[in-house]
Amino acid sequence: MSRLASLPTALQQSIRQGRTLKVIAGLDNFEAARVQQVVRAAAAGGADLVDLACDPALVGLARALAPQLPICVSAVDPALFPPAVAAGAAMVEIGNYDSFYLQGRVFGAEEVLALTRRTRELLPETVLSVTVPHTLPLDAQERLAVELVAAGADLIQTEGGTSARPLSAGALGLIEKAAPTLAAAHAISRAVAVPVLCASGLSAVTVPMALVAGAAGVGVGSAVNRLDDELAMVAVVRALREAMPMAVVVHGVRPQ
Secondary structure, eight states: OGGGGGGHHHHHHHHTOEEEEEEEOOOOOHHHHHHHHHHHHHHHTTTTTEEEEEEHHHHHHHHHTTTTTTTEEEEGGGGGGGHHHHOOOEEEOOOOTTHHHHHTOOOOOOHHHHHHHHHHHHHSSEEEEEEETSOOOOOHHHHHHHHHHHOOEEEEOOOOTTOOOOOOOOHHHHHHHHHHHHHHHHHHOOOOHSSSESSSSOOOOTTHHHHHTTTTTTEOOOHHHHHSSSHHHHHHHHHHHHHHHHHHHHOOOOOO
């Protein structure tokens, strides 16, 4: 049986329909009050999944606030995952590298592959998502994704927002911002048989493009977690949710 079958039924359905919305609180966000805001906004706005820093206490907090909302935890140290899974995380992710790039830290293909293998050793039955570093050339990202699936990854996530340098304002600038992760989603989704989540630099303008490119869903972080007002967070999540069915129709699958 596929490990994806261990996920809550509603999340499985959103992945099959190609309309999964994941809200990312941030790999380095351990501030309980901020995490609470993101979790509440994700639940109120209609997200399918919330992605938290890998901390059992944050997992417990999120479960208490929104029991119906599945939790993913992100880290780059596999040893951190088992306690978070024991606390109730539905899946784990190697990735959300953006905070490390700001420190000058990059992740090579061999390191990500080794982290994937170690995580699978520690958690053989837990759903595992792995982010492919955007710092690799696109063909190398595609090759790495294939190797990650062979090593036990159940989902692949793309990124690229931190490397984008949009030159334009408005909708054109939003498309320019999302171009690297959209290109990766297009290439990788055609190279692997597992679901691909497109993340980093997305907005309500570009979420439909990600789904049409082949992604089974999207991950959105800074568009939500950098806001100071919880109502504004909810509004952004709802706008992202409302942007998704248009792309689902293009795939020929309508929401149930």
